Each structure stands twice: as C-alpha cells, then as structure tokens.
C-alpha cells in the first residue's frame with residue numbers, strides 16, 4: 001500500500017523556486033510532445049505510441065533527469081488508459097489529453113533521488129545543478145518524490161510504500177458473520193448499520209459549512225475582482241488571497257474527511273465487523289435540483305469518502321465493497337412501503353414506523369449486500385468527525401506525540417508551536433486522476 005506525505009516547500013530560496021519553475025515548464029514540454037505524438041497517431045489511424053516509442057522520442061531532448069522525463073511519459077500513458085476505459089463505459093464526453101500544458105509536476109522515482117545527511121538531493125539532469133531540499137526526520141530511505149504547485153507554493157509529495165497486505169475477499173472471512181453497511185450523505189457524512197443491532201451516525205455538517213463558507217468567500221472575491229483592471233496589482237493581490245483561502249479550505253476539508261471516515265472504521269473494528277458495504281450514491285449527481293441544491297451536490301465529494309473508507313478498512317483488515325444504493329432511502333424497513341422522506345426522520349404512513357432517515361437507508365442495504373434482512377437498530381451512536389481546531393488524527397499525520405517533527409517552513413522561519421492549526425505537513429492517500437478506476441461490485 002502506498003501512502004503520500006506532503007511536505008511544504010514554503011521557505012525555500014528564490015533560486016530554488018526558479019529552478020523548480022523552470023523544471024516544471026520543461027516537464028510540461030515533455031507532456032506536449034507526448035500529446036502531439038498521440039494526436040498524430042489518432043489522426044492517421046495508426047498505432048498509438050506506447051511506452052517505448054514515447055521514451056525514445058523524448059530521450060535526451062529535455063533538460064531534466066532522464067527518469068523524470070520517463071515519469072511524465074508514464075503519467076501520460078496512464079491518462080490515456082483512464083480516458084479509454086471511461087469511454088468504453090459509454091462516457092463519450094471524456095476526451096483524450098488535448099490541452100497545452102504550461103506546467104507539469106516534477107517527478108522522481110525512488111531510485112533517482114538521494115538522501116545526504118539532512119538533505120534530499122533531487123537531480124535535474126546532466127549539466128544542471130541538483131535541487132537540494134531539507135529532509136524531514138521521518139524520511140529514512142529512498143522514496144518517490146514529486147514537486148507540485150498547490151496554488152500558493154510548492155509542495156513535496158513523498159510516496160512511502162508499506163509492505164502489501166494480501167488481498168481479501170468475502171470467502172476468506174472468519175465466521176463471526178458480523179457485517180455492516182454505510183450510507184453516505186451530506187448532512188450526515190456516513191450512517192452505519194450493523195447486523196448486530198447497532199448504528200453510528202457521523203455528522204457532516206462541519207464539512208458542509210466549510211464548503212459553504214468557501215463558496216461565499218469566492219463570491220466576495222469575484223465581486224471585488226470584477227471592479228479591478230485585469231492584471232493590475234490589486235487584481236493580483238486578490239487572486240493570491242483567493243488561492244490561499246482555497247488551499248486552507250481544502251486542507252480543513254481533507255482533515256475532517258479523514259477523521260470522519262476513521263470514526264466509521266474504528267466503530268466497525270471495535271464491534272468485530274468483517275465486511276463493510278458502501279452504497280454508491282452516483283444517481284443523485286445527474287438530477288437537476290435547482291441552483292442552490294446543485295451547488296451542494298456538486299461539492300459533495302463522496303468519491304473521496306469511498307476511497308478513504310476502502311483504504312482505512314484495508315488497513316484494519318475489513319473487507320470493503322461498493323454497490324448501488326438506489327431506492328434504499330425511500331423504503332420502510334418494516335413494511336416495505338415506499339415514499340420520499342421529508343426532514344431527517346423517516347415516518348411510515350402505513351405501519352407507523354419512525355426512525356433516523358440515513359439509518360433507514362443503511363438498514364435497507366443489508367438485503368442488497370448480504371441478502372439478509374436486519375431489524376432497525378435500537379442503539380444509535382452520534383459522533384462528529386472531530387474538532388476543527390485540533391489536528392490529531394493518525395490519518396492526517398498529526399499525532400499528539402508528533403512534537404519531534406516540524407514542517408520545513410517552520411523549521412526555518414519560526415519557533416515551533418504546539419498546535420499547528422493550518423496543518424502544513426500531513427499525509428493523505430494518493431488521489432491522482434491517473435489511478436485505477438473504482439471497481440463497482442454488485
């Protein structure tokens with residue numbers, strides 16, 4: 001399993017920033033060459049360029065480390081593969097890479113980088129000085145690195161690979177027979193129902209309010225920028241503020257999302273759950289529900305929730321699988337009567353059943369996922385993902401005992417503080433578009 005840790009490169013020198021910038025522009029040129037070859041092949045109905053052809057065409061032409069160039073071509077091919085897969089799933093609006101790129105992240109595989117004392121040395125190609133950045137304490141062996149611009153400053157993404165755990169499937173389960181289902185939502189990030197009569201609801205209101213706040217901030221910025229001349233000093237200042245706010249919002253949302261999904265997996269682990277079914281709410285996306293609700297829906301990143309749940313349950317040896325959840329939240333778990341609920345409570349007009357709306361959805365998933373009807377849980381645990389003001393989660397790299405670690409920017413510019421509100425250094429699972437598509441079970 002891979003885990004990506006992010007190190008801020010906020011405090012690096014101007015000369016190094018310039019090197020990174022030039023390198024990123026060079027990497028973009030590599031991408032453009034690959035794209036041009038691919039487009040030409042498609043137009044001539046010839047064979048699409050493969051790995052060898054792209055590597056041959058880009059070899060020795062760019063002022064980057066040879067392996068960095070290769071990594072760009074690999075990323076390009078992964079991109080083409082993903083587009084091809086999506087198009088075969090009748091999503092014909094997906095296009096093959098066609099845009100001009102000005103910047104592209106700098107990538108080094110583990111074998112290309114070096115560790116020297118307290119520094120990471122990242123080679124920039126023959127005849128060019130290497131990029132040297134401070135090395136965090138936790139980096140003890142060679143690891144793949146990537147320098148990414150996050151809108152405000154550069155970040156170093158270090159990929160740490162852990163020994164792979166053997167894959168699990170439903171047949172390899174021990175036989176406690178404890179199973180759970182998860183209903184993802186916005187007001188409640190996740191509602192879990194087990195077949196042992198217990199339930200968990202994790203609030204998503206914190207997440208939603210962060211996003212609402214960010215939308216309002218963007219609106220404010222847009223109206224201020226509308227009064228400026230495009231490209232003026234004030235306009236540029238406002239653009240920078242906007243990028244800073246966006247970055248902060250992203251960080252806080254990611255932190256809360258990790259904490260919320262961690263609550264779900266911890267709850268399951270404590271109760272000896274062996275299989276977790278996650279309902280995929282894909283159908284809701286395509287419905288038009290008016291501009292206010294559409295904004296809420298489009299900001300709802302349930303794909304991330306599913307990703308994080310899968311990764312965390314794999315760590316804790318729980319089998320996690322995904323399936324369709326259509327119609328589960330509009331059916332009475334007692335008599336099967338269908339109606340669309342209003343408000344947070346599900347009230348049945350036929351049999352008089354009353355219960356938590358999202359738990360109803362989760363309970364109704366049991367027959368779909370496991371072919372087993374479970375009674376409505378008697379005990380419901382309500383939790384919040386965690387405090388926004390305190391960062392202490394094993395998933396975000398902020399353990400309470402992390403006082404020995406410091407971010408690079410702080411190490412250089414400031415005295416260390418105990419609490420780092422806008423976490424500069426955190427870990428998250430890779431979320432590349434080039435990753436393999438989620439397999440839909442059921």
Ligand SMILES: [Zn+2]
Pocket residue numbers: 332333334335336337348349350351352353
């Ligand atoms: Zn009923």
